[in-house]
Amino acid sequence: MNYLQSIGQNTLNALMSFGRAFLMLAGAILAIPQSKNIRLTVQQIYVVGVQSLLIIIVSGLFIGMVMALQGYTILVNYGAEGSLGPMVALSLLRELGPVVTALLFAGRAGSALTAEIGLMKATEQLSSLEMMAVDPLRRIIAPRFWAGVIAMPMLALIFSAIGILGGHLVGVDWLGVDAGSYWSIMQATVEWDKDVVNGIIKSFVFAIVVTWIAIFKGYDAIPTSEGISQATTQTVVYSSLAVLGLDFVLTALMFGIN
Amino acid sequence: MTTRKTELLVGTFVVLTLLAVLLLALKVANQGLSGSDQSYTLYAKFDNIGGLKPRSAVKVGGVTVGRVESIYLDQDDFTPVVVLSISEQYNNFPDTSSVAILTSGLLGEQYIGFQPGFAFDDPIVLADGDFISDTKSALVLEDLIGQFLFSRDSN
Numbered sequence: 544m545n546y547l548q549s550i551g552q553n554t555l556n557a558l559m560s561f562g563r564a565f566l567m568l569a570g571a572i573l574a575i576p577q578s579k580n581i582r583l584t585v586q587q588i589y590v591v592g593v594q595s596l597l598i599i600i601v602s603g604l605f606i607g608m609v610m611a612l613q614g615y616t617i618l619v620n621y622g623a624e625g626s627l628g629p630m631v632a633l634s635l636l637r638e639l640g641p642v643v644t645a646l647l648f649a650g651r652a653g654s655a656l657t658a659e660i661g662l663m664k665a666t667e668q669l670s671s672l673e674m675m676a677v678d679p680l681r682r683i684i685a686p687r688f689w690a691g692v693i694a695m696p697m698l699a700l701i702f703s704a705i706g707i708l709g710g711h712l713v714g715v716d717w718l719g720v721d722a723g724s725y726w727s728i729m730q731a732t733v734e735w736d737k738d739v740v741n742g743i744i745k746s747f748v749f750a751i752v753v754t755w756i757a758i759f760k761g762y763d764a765i766p767t768s769e770g771i772s773q774a775t776t777q778t779v780v781y782s783s784l785a786v787l788g789l790d791f792v793l794t795a796l797m798f799g800i801n
Numbered sequence: 802m803t804t805r806k807t808e809l810l811v812g813t814f815v816v817l818t819l820l821a822v823l824l825l826a827l828k829v830a831n832q833g834l835s836g837s838d839q840s841y842t843l844y845a846k847f848d849n850i851g852g853l854k855p856r857s858a859v860k861v862g863g864v865t866v867g868r869v870e871s872i873y874l875d876q877d878d879f880t881p882v883v884v885l886s887i888s889e890q891y892n893n894f895p896d897t898s899s900v901a902i903l904t905s906g907l908l909g910e911q912y913i914g915f916q917p918g919f920a921f922d923d924p925i926v927l928a929d930g931d932f933i934s935d936t937k938s939a940l941v942l943e944d945l946i947g948q949f950l951f952s953r954d955s956n
Binding site: 582585586588589592593596632636694697700701703704705707708726729730731733734735738739 | 804807808810811813814815817818820821822824825826828829830858
């Protein structure tokens, strides 16, 4: 009997937190934009976007370099090292760019968002804002949400571009693949609307999901130091799982069926 | 002062993204700024197109002059018809030209090899919408092996 009750309790809790998450998102998105909000959003783009640039660029460079190295050792057996360019470009644009950026973003920026908002809640800054008739959804949540949604696709694009250049560095400059074939076969294979645009759509979806989870976990955190640490962990775990799961669904929709 | 610095860095971030998009568009996907390239359409009827696909290249002596626009089946005689889109720049092929489906390398993709015919004094030039009558189908490995076995049996 107790067991049944705990199942029911967990289900209801989960449903209720989904409801709260949707209400928070709706409140943040539907809030009437003020001119001040744009400045706040730019400030947040600096925090979540510009400050994530270093990790994104370094990992993009190294992932591109490793892929070129691994791809070369296999392709050279078949005399097909000319296909190194499309291999690096397609895997970066379709999968690794959006997914790895989302995972890094969740770890680098998502956890920071959760901790920041959670601490605001624990120190009752959010309630004080409400006391002053300032809507915390509009003032705190909305700029952070939009900043994440705008910054992450930009980071993913930079990641892919740097990765392709990293593949060029290893494949062409070091291993001696012909530079002309690296670029020209890549150009013949990669399609703008199919590969690049689908990658951008993917990273938009990931951006919405990761930022939403990060903000909600902070907004909904238990206002104690333990609660905040728990919320931060959950942000990283949940958004990573959501990104990987959604990636499969999106890939099946975009590339799986002709 | 801090907002000024922030805005400057965000601006740099945006410029960096634009540079990445430019690299992806021009260097990786070859989107090109002038998207609508002038071209004209030719048709060719084959017995068998093998593994030819839309967007395969049309080459004259290795130089790409156009692409396969689409492939459909003629409902009257059930043979595949390939629609070729040839760049307007190359608009003086004689109508005695022939096309064949070739394979680049052993494992490579299939493309259309365009063989310009002899140009006499006053050649008739292939124009938009013309059918190329002289075509050579793709080699299908199974057919080749079948023919080989058949000819060996009869000996």
